[in-house]
Amino acid sequence: xxxxxxxxxxxxxxxxxxxxxxxxxxxxxxxxxxxxxxxxxxxxxxxxxxxxxxxxxxxxxxxxxxxxxxxxxxxxxxxxxxxxxxxxxxxxxxxxxxxxxxxxxxxxxxxxxxxxxxxxxxxxxxxxxxxxxxxxxxxxxxxxxxxxxxxxxxxxxxxxxxxxxxxxxxxxxxxxxxxxxxxxxxxxxxxxxxxxxxxxxxxxxxxxxxxxxxxxxxxxxxxxxxxxxxxxxxxxxxxxxxxxxxxxxxxxxxxxxxxxxxxxxxxxxxxxxxxxxxxxxxxxxxxxxxxxxxxxxxxxxxxxxxxxxxxxxxxxxxxxxxxxxxxxxxxxxxxxxxxxxxxxxxxxxxxxxxxxxxxxxxxxxxxxxxxxxxxxxxxxxxxxxxxxxxxxxxxxxxxxxxxxxxxxxxxx
Numbered sequence: 001x002x003x004x005x006x007x008x009x010x011x012x013x014x015x016x017x018x019x020x021x022x023x024x025x026x027x028x029x030x031x032x033x034x035x036x037x038x039x040x041x042x043x044x045x046x047x048x049x050x051x052x053x054x055x056x057x058x059x060x061x062x063x064x065x066x067x068x069x070x071x072x073x074x075x076x077x078x079x080x081x082x083x084x085x086x087x088x089x090x091x092x093x094x095x096x097x098x099x100x101x102x103x104x105x106x107x108x109x110x111x112x113x114x115x116x117x118x119x120x121x122x123x124x125x126x127x128x129x130x131x132x133x134x135x136x137x138x139x140x141x142x143x144x145x146x147x148x149x150x151x152x153x154x155x156x157x158x159x160x161x162x163x164x165x166x167x168x169x170x171x172x173x174x175x176x177x178x179x180x181x182x183x184x185x186x187x188x189x190x191x192x193x194x195x196x197x198x199x200x201x202x203x204x205x206x207x208x209x210x211x212x213x214x215x216x217x218x219x220x221x222x223x224x225x226x227x228x229x230x231x232x233x234x235x236x237x238x239x240x241x242x243x244x245x246x247x248x249x250x251x252x253x254x255x256x257x258x259x260x261x262x263x264x265x266x267x268x269x270x271x272x273x274x275x276x277x278x279x280x281x282x283x284x285x286x287x288x289x290x291x292x293x294x295x296x297x298x299x300x301x302x303x304x305x306x307x308x309x310x311x312x313x314x315x316x317x318x319x320x321x322x323x324x325x326x327x328x329x330x331x332x333x334x335x336x337x338x339x340x341x342x343x344x345x346x347x348x349x350x351x352x353x354x355x356x357x358x359x360x361x362x363x364x365x366x367x368x369x370x371x372x373x374x375x376x377x378x379x380x381x382x383x384x385x386x387x388x389x390x391x392x393x394x395x396x397x398x399x400x401x402x403x404x405x406x407x408x409x410x411x412x
Contacts, residue, residue, distance in 0.1 A: 004028050005245040005394065008234055010222045010258070011373070012036075014043040014203050014383040016250035019372055021210040022125060022387035023248075023394060031241065032210065033234065035221035039203030041252060042348040042379060045275050047306035048199045048297045049139060049286045050122075050381050052115040053163045053190040057107040057356035058376070059098035075325045077293035081312035088311050091269045094354035107355050110405035112161055114358075114382050117400075119194055121384035126205065133202040136194040139286040140168075140177065140187045142333070151186050164191045179282040181333050187287075195286045197300045199380060225258060225369070232368065246394055248370045253314060253351040255359075255373040262366060265411055266359070268374055270349035272310040274323035278303045278343035282334050292329045302343065305330050318347035352376040353411075360389050360406040370394065371408055 004027045009020040012034030020032045034040075070076040080088065098107065123130045143151055151167065158165045166189045173180055173187045196202045211217065220236035225247060227233075233242035249258050253270040260266075279302045288295040294307030305326035310319065323345035331337045353359070353374045363369035372390050375382050389406075392399045 006243070007031070007246040007248065007394065008033060008232065008241070008244040009248040009250060010034075010234070011250035011252060012038050012207070012217070013041055013250065013252050013379065014039060014199070014206070015252070015372055015375060015379050015386060016248070017043070017203055017206040017210065018125060018383040018387035019248050019250055019390050020215055021206050021213070022391045024210055024213045024215040025125075026391050026395070028394070029214070030210070031216045031218060031244075033218050033220060033222050033236070033241075035219070037219055038207045038217070039200055042273070042350055043203045044200045045306075045346040045348045046199050046273070046380050047275070047286065047295045047304060048196045048299065048380070049295060050119055050134065050194045050196070051139075051378060052118050052193050052381060053139070053158065053165070054378060054381070055108055055112040055115055055161050055163065057098065057104055057111065058352075059095050059104065059107075059354065059356060061099040061104075064099075075322060077308055079308070079310045079312075079319075079322065081310070081316060084311060084313050084316065087313070088269060091267055091354055094267055098355045103355065106405070107357055108161065110357050111378075113401050114385055115378070118381050118385045121388055125384045125387065126209070129205055129209070133196050133198075133205055134194050135197060135285075137285040138189055138191045139193050139195065139288065140173070140189055141288050141290055142173070142180070142184045142187045144183050144185060144289075144291045146185045148186060151188070155188055158188070165189065166191065177283055177285070177287065179335050180287065181335055184333065195297055196380075197298065201300075222258070225261065227366075230368065246368050246370065248372055248390060250372045252373055252379070253349040255351065255371075259371070259408075262363060262369065264363065264408055266374075266408065267354055267411055269311060269352050270314045271352035271376065272312060272318075272347055272349050273306065274308050274310070274318070274320070274326070275304050275306040275346045276323045276326045276343050277301075277346065278305065278327070278330070278340060280337065280340045282337070287333075289329065289333060292333070294326055294329055296330060296333070303330070314349055318345075320345040320347070323347070350376055350379070355410070358382065358386065358406055359408045360386055360403055361408055362393055364409055364412070
């Protein structure tokens with residue numbers, strides 16, 4: 001690994017936390033920075049689903065004919081704030097460009113490669129704490145329509161990419177999740193995925209292991225990164241911190257500012273998601289709805305309803321009506337839920353790039369800066385495997401697979 005280094009990791013979401021712990025475990029001296037605290041953004045409120053089956057990019061041309069209806073319904077799974085539309089237009093143009101078959105296939109392979117060993121990477125990182133925070137019961141994708149040929153075609157699409165998935169009929173669905181409504185005719189059971197019953201506690205577990213191994217945390221916002229004699233100084237409103245040999249940028253949807261300061265263009269958007277945290281219990285594994293485009297995940301303290309996509313920027317106030325409407329979907333899909341009341345509403349900005357791939361690489365013009373951000377809906381899923389790639393970059397060692405698809409150069 002070479003000599004131990006003094007390293008700064010900027011961003012204490014699940015991706016930054018895993019990077020910090022991984023590097024600290026490798027023997028480096030790591031300082032973690034975050035203005036908001038530990039896991040206070042998407043890592044706190046996500047669906048808790050280790051979605052290794054999600055190998056298909058969001059930029060799918062089958063989405064195009066559905067867009068007009070979705071955009072006209074303010075509570076549909078997709079909303080674009082009209083005041084933000086012109087600002088987001090360049091991102092959407094790139095998004096549509098990535099629907100080309102050649103790009104779609106290439107990005108599918110890149111996502112599949114990252115996801116393949118993602119859960120095992122958590123086992124390596126967490127050690128004996130893995131079983132406490134990662135539950136391996138699979139997940140369901142449900143269908144309320146009876147077009148079995150269409151569902152089999154989708155199953156075959158997953159199978160073709162090596163994703164283990166079984167087709168269940170209504171009776172088989174009821175056998176494993178009896179609280180689901182009989183309106184659900186079929187489901188796909190993904191057998192090799194998992195979930196966490198508390199994403200925040202998982203993040204705090206990573207943080208506690210980081211601190212226990214000697215890592216330090218500074219709750220301040222990094223505003224500037226400057227170099228002198230191949231060492232880096234981080235400026236915050238309070239003070240300056242240095243001298244760091246390596247800097248890892250893992251600031252999610254907020255990564256554009258630091259990248260721009262270093263001279264890199266990053267077409268990242270805050271793809272805002274919502275959740276509705278209910279006190280009621282109902283399920284034993286994550287259940288997503290193909291018809292309603294949301295997911296229900298059992299948590300320690302109830303059932304989390306999550307999903308929706310909203311483009312409105314980082315600073316626009318939340319539209320919590322989008323979280324509230326998830327309850328009506330849950331009531332339609334679950335038995336004995338008519339009397340369940342609204343839960344706690346939350347919104348968080350996913351860091352999304354138009355090709356659905358994260359950026360994990362050395363900065364081309366700054367070899368001691370490493371980027372690790374932009375994991376869109378899969379930050380929780382890909383955090384641990386990303387941290388192994390980052391550790392290889394720090395050590396200047398080859399990774400287990402080609403990481404060139406995740407380079408920032410694709411946007412320069």
